[in-house]
Amino acid sequence: MSVAFAKEESAEAASETILPARPISDRINLVTQAGLQMLKDDLARAQQALEAANLLEDVNERRRQSAVPMRDVRYFAERVRTAQLMPAPTSNEVVAFGHTVTFERDDGRTQSFRIVGEDEANPSRASISHGSPVALALIGKAVGDIVMLGQRELEILSIS
Structure with a gap:
């Protein structure tokens, strides 16, 4: 294998691993208790997938397999960090978050x-x-x- 071919393979793998960030709304990140738990569970799953990808021997395959979990870890970590847990509504008089x-x-x-x-x-x-x-x-x-x-x-x- 020539060095040029190896570099091309690495460049190809690198371009496949640069994923755009998942868009995050500029709205306040209100969550229910179940919603916060869902975000934490999604973060844990993304972290596990990233850890599994990082165990791969082949560097190019490791980059490819870690791209999505890495993006998801960043997204879910930010969503958990900015989450504002809302208490359950105490009155059913008017419509509110959680109703x-x-x-x-x-x-x-x-x-x-x-x-x-x-x-x-x-x-x-x-x-x-x-x-x-x-x-x-x-x-x-x-x-x-x-x-x-x-x-x-x-x-x-x-x-x-």
């Missing part, structure tokens, strides 16, 4: 979502980020209130 809100849309459909932190949000599992348009429209409102979301109306049916 599950059930509302009826003007097309007759009823939906329920829990308002949580950005990393915890998963609309397919009935949770939305506190910074989402729906959450922003609902926060501070009470049962019976009608809020506008673009051209749509939402009527708050319950808060829990």
Whole structure:
């Protein structure tokens, strides 16, 4: 193997390992207790994957295998560091972070979502980020209130 080929292989491997940082929102990093635990678990998994990659003998393969875990460690470490744990709501009078809100849309459909932190949000599992348009429209409102979301109306049916 020529030296030129080895350098090309190293340059190729190096370019594969330079991943852009995961974007971090400029919103305040509010989290529920479950959301904070999820971030800590994700950080631990990324650290374990990075440790496993660092055990590889081949330097080029080690670089390739450690790229994603290294990026994830940086992301999750920052999210855990900046997390602001929010206590569970003590009142169901008005919609707040941590509440599950059930509302009826003007097309007759009823939906329920829990308002949580950005990393915890998963609309397919009935949770939305506190910074989402729906959450922003609902926060501070009470049962019976009608809020506008673009051209749509939402009527708050319950808060829990």
